[in-house]
Amino acid sequence: xxxxxxxxxxxxxxxxxxxxxxxxxxxxxxxxxxxxxxxxxxxxxxxxxxxxxxxxxxxxxxxxxxxxxxxxxxxxxxxxxxxxxxxxxxxxxxxxxxxxxxxxxxxxxxxxxxxxxxxxxxxxxxxxxxxxxxxxxxxxxxxxxxxxxxxxxxxxxxxxxxxxxxxxxxxxxxxxxxxxxxxxxxxxxxxxxxxxxxxxxxxxxxxxxxxxxxxxxxxxxxxxxxxxxxxxxxxxxxxxxxxxxxxxxxxxxxxxxxxxxxxxxxxxxxxxxxxxxxxxxxxxxxxxxxxxxxxxxxxxxxxxxxxxxxxxxxxxxxxxxxxxxxxxxxxxxxxxxxxxxxxxxxxxxxxxxxxxxxxxxxxxxxxxxxxxxxxxxxxxxxxxxxxxxxxxxxxxxxxxxxxxxxxxxxxxxxxxxxxxxxxxxxxxxxxxxxxxxxxxxxxxxxxxxxxxxxxx
Ligand SMILES: C=C(O[C@@H]1C=C(C(=O)O)C=C[C@H]1O)C(=O)O
Ligand SMILES: [Mg+2]
Numbered sequence: 049x050x051x052x053x054x055x056x057x058x059x060x061x062x063x064x065x066x067x068x069x070x071x072x073x074x075x076x077x078x079x080x081x082x083x084x085x086x087x088x089x090x091x092x093x094x095x096x097x098x099x100x101x102x103x104x105x106x107x108x109x110x111x112x113x114x115x116x117x118x119x120x121x122x123x124x125x126x127x128x129x130x131x132x133x134x135x136x137x138x139x140x141x142x143x144x145x146x147x148x149x150x151x152x153x154x155x156x157x158x159x160x161x162x163x164x165x166x167x168x169x170x171x172x173x174x175x176x177x178x179x180x181x182x183x184x185x186x187x188x189x190x191x192x193x194x195x196x197x198x199x200x201x202x203x204x205x206x207x208x209x210x211x212x213x214x215x216x217x218x219x220x221x222x223x224x225x226x227x228x229x230x231x232x233x234x235x236x237x238x239x240x241x242x243x244x245x246x247x248x249x250x251x252x253x254x255x256x257x258x259x260x261x262x263x264x265x266x267x268x269x270x271x272x273x274x275x276x277x278x279x280x281x282x283x284x285x286x287x288x289x290x291x292x293x294x295x296x297x298x299x300x301x302x303x304x305x306x307x308x309x310x311x312x313x314x315x316x317x318x319x320x321x322x323x324x325x326x327x328x329x330x331x332x333x334x335x336x337x338x339x340x341x342x343x344x345x346x347x348x349x350x351x352x353x354x355x356x357x358x359x360x361x362x363x364x365x366x367x368x369x370x371x372x373x374x375x376x377x378x379x380x381x382x383x384x385x386x387x388x389x390x391x392x393x394x395x396x397x398x399x400x401x402x403x404x405x406x407x408x409x410x411x412x413x414x415x416x417x418x419x420x421x422x423x424x425x426x427x428x429x430x431x432x433x434x435x436x437x438x439x440x441x442x443x444x445x446x447x448x449x450x451x452x453x454x455x456x457x458x459x460x461x462x463x464x465x466x467x468x469x470x471x472x473x474x475x476x477x478x479x480x481x482x483x484x485x486x487x488x489x490x491x492x493x494x495x496x497x498x499x500x501x502x503x504x
Contacts, residue, residue: 058085060096060182072207080147085192094281103296103298105296107294108285116293117183125176128174131157131161134405145448152446152448154175155175155445156443158437158442167436167462169298170304173442179213180194228274228500242485243482245432253478258420259419260357260425263432266469277295280496288459290383292311293306294308303462304438307459321395322396324356325358325389327475329344329387345381346390359375365414371397373394375392385495386495459495474489
């Protein structure tokens with residue numbers, strides 16, 4: 049090492065150059081490697097994603113502030129259209145994590161496993177092991193590369209290609225574009241159709257066909273200029289830092305991203321944390337109004353039923369695969385920029401051998417985004433809603449060495465060229481009112497809308 053490189057701080061570009069050197073030392077045919085280096089200069093991960101190209105992912109956990117992961121390119125992609133596909137992939141995942149315990153797979157699944165209409169580019173689910181990864185954990189930034197080289201000359205060639213790619217990692221100089229203004233071009237359902245849909249669902253409830261159903265709405269915007277998703281996500285997370293932040297962008301720029309308050313589950317070894325997050329009130333304009341709305345929410349029967357049905361279902365789903373399942377909190381509040389929700393936490397000790405594929409299958413969709421009874425609710429959603437849910441309200445998260453965490457991907461958008469679709473849902477129970485639920489959909493959309501100048 050030259051005297052010079054001792055004096056240089058490990059900026060992203062210096063770290064990338066060192067990484068390229070190390071990649072060039074990997075023996076072809078020697079299995080999976082994770083080559084990692086510290087980056088010592090403060091770097092904005094979203095700005096790095098904005099400076100990148102191709103497939104990229106972003107994941108930031110809700111309850112561990114300052115932890116985040118940005119992935120660039122694909123070392124390995126696992127297609128998981130069905131939760132059972134994940135279990136088929138587990139031997140591959142385990143094999144990589146055995147040799148690279150710090151590696152993590154990041155990605156999402158579609159809400160429905162078998163629907164023809166999906167979002168372009170997001171038809172199936174996908175978990176990827178990023179080719180390059182920038183991770184912040186406990187304040188330490190690490191740059192890593194995941195690589196497996198075929199034996200022989202092909203491996204050598206591939207190796208130089210990856211080493212060259214490492215050199216192109218850079219932070220965008222600020223975000224490339226301002227947030228554009230937008231026009232609402234379609235509401236699906238619109239207010240009229242919403243009233244019909246709610247009426248239909250309440251009718252089914254009267255006949256005891258359903259106890260809860262979460263109907264959703266897609267608001268389609270047309271953007272007046274190109275939108276850099278990383279700029280929007282950066283501004284969005286400043287408004288709601290107490291959320292999971294996630295993004296998955298395809299090579300052609302189609303991008304799913306958002307900032308969700310809701311955990312599906314977090315698993316650490318055999319310990320699993322989940323929650324019931326449902327029941328909503330807007331935030332008040334003054335502290336006094338906010339407190340009034342909060343205490344009304346905590347004692348409101350309809351909202352408490354929305355929440356309790358989720359808790360019951362999560363508890364029931366976990367019972368079959370757990371040694372114990374216990375609620376670990378009272379009904380409390382989670383407060384965001386434009387809404388506040390009821391929440392109850394639950395913890396389970398899993399039986400040996402329970403896989404993440406099994407957990408996803410058991411838990412998704414909880415009645416926070418689907419309904420009760422589950423199968424009947426899914427059938428009804430498939431007939432009543434006439435927009436594709438795509439990855440909205442589905443699991444998005446990451447799988448690492450004997451740990452996994454998935455958010456329920458809410459408060460999210462799908463960007464496709466100059467079209468941006470916003471998603472929002474509301475849980476209907478007996479006694480729900482179409483007006484109030486429409487207002488609830490509005491208040492859930494308000495945070496992201498406030499970042500774009502929207503005209504009707
Ligand atoms: C479905 C959404 O949110 C869910 C529905 C809620 C409700 O109806 O009170 C609250 C939080 C989430 O469980 C959404 O934000 O799109
Ligand atoms: Mg609600």
